[in-house]
Amino acid sequence: MIIMNKYKVNNMKKFKRFMFITILLISILAFTFIMTLNAYSKDIPQFDYVNVKEGDTLWSIASLYTDNREIREIIYEISIVNDIHNASIYPGDIIKIPLH
Template sequence: MISYVILKSKRIFAKICSIFVLTNSCSNAILLLQTNVRRTYILFYENGGLQMRAYNTRISAKANESLNRREAIVSTQKRMIFVVVILCISLLILGSSTYVAFAKSDNQREPVKQYISIQIQSGETLWSIASEYVKDTNVSKEEYIAEVTSVNNLKDSQIHSGQYIIIPEYVFYEQ
């Protein structure tokens, strides 16, 4: 941007050169305008016109060594950042999958089946007993009744008041 402004106006060029470079636009001295590692651009005033030429297009051995060292450092830094990002992502995935595997809500816990003996009261049926004892389980009422008839050697689903039967009870224990 500075080179564009300088080339546009001789008067601004003369003022900038006289302030910073301590010369004037009438001298034929070579003025160094911009330098980068690969090329040095020079401005000079010749035959009433401002000229700009590239000078020293080769990279010195010291500059080349410095460039190679910087490229190696940047490459190493990029690799380290990549490794750290991959490590963080894998730890995040591992942590979340472990949390999901071990976190169980009350509804997901498996109940423990125990057998108890109860006395049949008047008006109770196997269906009413099944409704009472299979709450919050994955067992259907039909399966429960089939198990009760099997355990008690009942030929049909007829039960009488005062009769004792063995039934499964599902208990959730706190961990």
């Protein structure tokens, strides 16, 4: 068999093995490249910062950020992100609100 009028294949079995390994390596490299792109394109958490005023509660602040989700879930997320254990916030505190 002659390839591109330049190379003569003497052993067809070795040539097929070479082609198989070459295609396999190219496929693995392509798969690795695609998976690496997916790994780096994950969402980076984004936050909104709120300055707590007199009379504000977690419930009132979380109600401003409801987007068809249960308000208790939002309060829980705010508590986790800000390390709030007893739901006490004070005027002048700055709290992070996770955005989705």
